[in-house]
Amino acid sequence: MxxxxxxxxxxxxxxxxxxxxxxxxxxxxxxxxxxxxxxxxxxxxxxxxxxxxxxxxxxxxxxxxxVVIRRLDALLVTIETTELSSEAFIRGPLLEFMKRVPGSPVAVVIRLLIAEGQRHPDLVDYYWENVVSKGLGAIARCVERGVERGEFRDTAVTQLPQLLVAPMMVSMIWKILFAKRTLDTDKLMETHIEMVLAYIKL
Amino acid sequence: MxxxxxxxxxxxxxxxxxxxxxxxxxxxxxxxxxxxxxxxxxxxxxxxxxxxxxxxxxxxxxxxxxVVIRRLDALLVTIETTELSSEAFIRGPLLEFMKRVPGSPVAVVIRLLIAEGQRHPDLVDYYWENVVSKGLGAIARCVERGVERGEFRDTAVTQLPQLLVAPMMVSMIWKILFAKRTLDTDKLMETHIEMVLAYIKL
DNA sequence: CCCATTACTGACTCACTGGTCAGTTATTAT
DNA sequence: ATAATAACTGACCAGTGAGTCAGTAATGGG
Missing domain, CATH: 1.10.10.60 (Homeodomain-like)
Incomplete structure (x- = not known):
């Protein structure tokens, strides 16, 4: 047999x-x-x-x-339903989420997109609509809520989402290229969030 | 003929x-x-x-x-020889420099490195030694000088160079991938520098 | 048990491209 | 002028890998 x-x-x-x-x-x-x-x-x-x-x-x-499918969803739901103040949310769940990204499959996808995106525009559009736009939008809403509640100054800039996310991107690229040179990427993001909050808090 | x-x-x-x-x-x-x-x-x-x-x-x-050769040199020389205060230097020449990067050939090189770096480690090393390490080092020295002169708090974090440069990286990637979605990258960097300075100034 | 169906295999094709080399032509020395 | 040199050409080769397809075997229904 x-x-x-x-x-x-x-x-x-x-x-x-x-x-x-x-x-x-x-x-x-x-x-x-x-x-x-x-x-x-x-x-x-x-x-x-x-x-x-x-x-x-x-x-x-x-x-x-x-890889993209439903990876953001947990975070998005939390943003919409959380009881936390905007500051607490940014310090807590958002920061945690960002810390995880550079070592996750998402980092690989972003690398592939940076490398190949130009020749696959529909893929970039797909990624835009399902990840970038949703993610930035959710962060924006979180900040707006902070303004409404009187936590943050209402000068809080429109590009705040991109700013918040910036050190996460640096951490990702660092890990991809310079893995052997150490960099405390978690600390990087923590300090940055500290800075941003100090800047926008009333 | x-x-x-x-x-x-x-x-x-x-x-x-x-x-x-x-x-x-x-x-x-x-x-x-x-x-x-x-x-x-x-x-x-x-x-x-x-x-x-x-x-x-x-x-x-x-x-x-x-592409890499001597592209940083002008900036590095300026950092070492400038008469400006650290704050003025960061607000002026450094910001100007960073604004130019995302549209320059350097952006292409970084894209190629992100895409191919893993299979050309010596190239990554070369880039590290001639660009990243030098650039971050110079910024670090500029910040240290600011601390010595009493412009900045001496808690000024060691990762400040990476932080300063973060929105430049975001701008670069944005231009590479999402050229058709507008983003005022100059403003992004300006705001960010404002934030950082507010955070580290005495 | 047998037949119909279809998931599955792997040898094959063919277009393509990194790299070579025998030969050609511009240039320089005499 | 002529010979020697070396910059340059382009046809060619050999390896490779995306995509195909004729055939095989697992499965399920009668």
Whole structure:
């Protein structure tokens, strides 16, 4: 009785393939990633992969989307439903969230987008609508609420979300490029938030 | 009298080739860039290109180096020799410099490094030593001088350089990815510097 | 048990590109 | 002028990898 050469597992394949693809793209970038290697790591033949994804590019897009999906949601919900003051929220959940990003799959996605974005505009649009715009919007609302409640000065600038997020971006890039040079990225973000709050508090 | 098919211009070739290569790498990234196209844009045959650069990778490194070389120097000299107070220096020349970066070739280089850095560690080291380390060091010295002179609090954090530079990084990435969504990057940096100064001034 | 269905395989094709090299032409020295 | 030199060309090669497809085998229904 020989073992069956394979099992048919239509339901699981897409996820298995995109997960393998994520690793391969993360290691090699888009252009240098080999579809054959993705197939191998997913434990699947190249032919089958092409049954689920029409082209390499479509696979790439699926990978990006799969990482993005619902990763922000927890934070967004918390922002909308929290009982905390805006200051406490920024100091607490928001800071915690930002600390986690540079070491998460999101960092890989952002790296891939920076590298390949120009040739995949629809992917950038997708990322914009589902991550950047939502995220910045939520932070903006949090700040506005702070102004309404009299926590913050109403001069609080419109670009505050981008400002708040800036050291997170630096931390991400630092980790990607200069992993071997130490930098206390958590402290960086803490200090920065301290500064911003001092600046906008009444 | 036919025109000569070509001129021998040994002196100029490397520069012509690296400039063409910069454009091509900027458009396509490393892996998707075609050496043939670089040659064509430089007005040169592929064979000649390979006389000046042994491999595509060496060409890439030459491009990165050619952009980096001496681009910081003007700023560094100014930092060391300026008569300005630290605050005035940060508000003036440093801010001006940072405003220019996101639209300059340096932004392209950083994009390429983020994309390809992992596979070219020596290039990252080179960039670290010649740009990042020097730049952050100079800013650090400027801040220290401010502390010595009694302009700034001496709690002025060690990560201040990275903090100062953060909105410049955000502006860069924004321009690369979201060119069509407007963002007043100059204002972003101005506000940020305002905040930082308010935080560290005595 | 047998047949229909379809998930799955992997050998193959073909376009493409990094890199080479034999030969050509501009330039310089004599 | 002529020969020697070296800058330069472009056709070519060999390796590679995206995408295909004819065939195989697992599964499920009758």
């Amino acid at each position: 020989a073992e069956p050469r394979y099992q048919r597992r239509k339901q699981d394949r897409p996820k298995e393939i995109t997960e393998a693809a994520f690793d391969v793209f993360a290691e090699h970038g888009y252009a240098s990633a080999r579809v054959e290697e993705v197939a191998k790591r997913a434990g699947v033949s190249k032919g089958l992969l092409y049954l689920y994804f029409k082209t390499k590019e479509e696979l790439f897009k699926a990978v990006i989307r799969s | 036919a025109e000569p098919r070509y001129q021998r211009r040994k002196q100029d070739r490397p520069k012509e080739i690296t400039e063409a290569a910069f454009d091509v790498f900027a458009e396509h990234g490393y892996a998707s860039a075609r050496v043939e196209e670089v040659a064509k844009r430089a007005g040169v045959s592929k064979g000649l290109l390979y006389l000046y650069f042994k491999t595509k990778e060496e060409l890439f490194k030459a491009v990165i180096r050619s």
